[in-house]
Amino acid sequence: MGHIVKTPSGTWRANWRDPSGRQRAKTFRTKKDASGFLATVEAEKSRGTYLDPSAGRVLFRDHARRWEESRRVELTTADAAKSRMRCHIVPQWGDWPLNKISFLDVQAWVTRLTGSLAAQTVISCFGIMSSIMKAAVRGRLIAINPCEGVRLPARRKGSVADELITREELAGKLLPEVPERYRALVLAAAYAGLRWGECVGLHWRNVDLLSGRIVVVETAVEVSGGISMKSYPKTEAGRRVVPVPSLLGAALRRQAGVVPAGHDDLVFPDSVGHHLRRSNFRRNVWVPARDAAGLPSSLTFHRLRHCYTTWLVSEGVPVNLVQAALGHEHASTTLDRYTHRPADYEDRLRAALDDPADDPLTGTD
Incomplete structure (x- = not known):
């Protein structure tokens, strides 16, 4: 179990051990806040959902670099992802701590990109971003993926004449x-x-x-x-x-x-x-x-x-x-x-069933 101590400056410090046994501490303004935090920590440890409070402070660019290094994908896929990262993702998110990126932040980014890029490019950038944040969840750096539920632009479909x-x-x-x-x-x-x-x-x-x-x-x-x-x-x-x-x-x-x-x-x-x-x-x-x-x-x-x-x-x-x-x-x-x-x-469909023999009034025996 953790414990709380009052510091010489008048704040309250919550002390606990993480699942690995490492000593952790966090300071709060009131004893009530420290107690509430400690109760949450103990509950998460019991449920197996505990996250190191400091883990989410990792910068996006550092986590993204590890994500890139850990992937095994086609060379062309990796090259395309690097281009998207360099042009549209890292400039926006590189200096953000992972735990500061919210759903609304991601939605606003997607909306902004949609105003200047093709829908497929926006969808591609978002897919990379979501994969990076999903890896952060699996790595127990953050609790939830802020990309979940984000609305994406619809792919534009050309007319038949444009297709063939x-x-x-x-x-x-x-x-x-x-x-x-x-x-x-x-x-x-x-x-x-x-x-x-x-x-x-x-x-x-x-x-x-x-x-x-x-x-x-x-x-x-x-x-x-x-x-x-x-x-x-x-x-x-x-x-x-x-x-x-x-x-x-x-x-x-x-x-x-x-x-x-x-x-x-x-x-x-x-x-x-x-x-x-x-x-x-x-x-x-x-x-x-x-x-x-x-x-x-x-x-x-x-x-x-x-x-x-x-x-x-x-x-x-x-x-x-x-x-x-x-x-x-x-x-x-x-x-x-x-x-x-x-x-x-239309002509093909019409011709497929356009047989006079099918008409009992005009067909022949």
Whole structure:
């Protein structure tokens, strides 16, 4: 049990031992306050919910640094988190003691960010902040996570026209504006569903033009200004065989004849044979071609992978086969995130049940 003593200055000091047996003390203005605090401490010790009163005084930046060091995540995930921390999280919370951060403080921060950043960026920043504070709760530095219950901005959903292009638009509008050395790259995303890193990390040894197959076994990862190769992209399901349609096959044959293989036999190297950088491709190739074709600015290179998925599903390819081609572990990812309503969906639905034989007045025997 703890005890209370009066100090020479007239204040009251509560003395107790924490669960580890270490002597602790805290000073109060009145004996009543000291007694109430000591009673709370003893009750928390009995329930197993005791927290060291001084633990929450750890600065957010110090705890966040330990949190970063303890995580095991993909290099790209860690790099993105560092960027969010540096730009939006540490400048706000770095000098705050953990136990001084309240729900209202976090809600006000989220509201402020929402006024200047995209909803997805705000949600990403908040997710990192919440994970850091959750780790503080589990580490018994604070009692509750102040991020619980915070309201987040809604993700903006674009219109159907913003989400997709048709195969006719790809062939008739976009490809003619893409420089020849990059057309096969665009088709690898649109007609094989390859991710950016899988495209720029693709080697000719993993392309079989005779059998019409691409074997995806690795991906190029761009982190902190450097590019490295990583095996087994994302998940075990990412290691896969993707069939090559004839249009892509023809483009790859032209690629082999026009563009010299890059370092380590890269299929889509930059002009000096190294890995192609996303930012350079976007600035110098993708945006000029997309704009010249008159296509919406929401059409990113990655959106071609969504187009590939929707085209296959619209043609009646079973979802489990599409899932395998995309390298998704779960079919729900394929359906929820990668399939989109085609522009002619009303005509498709109408035609599916538009059979005169169904009408007893006009049908024939």
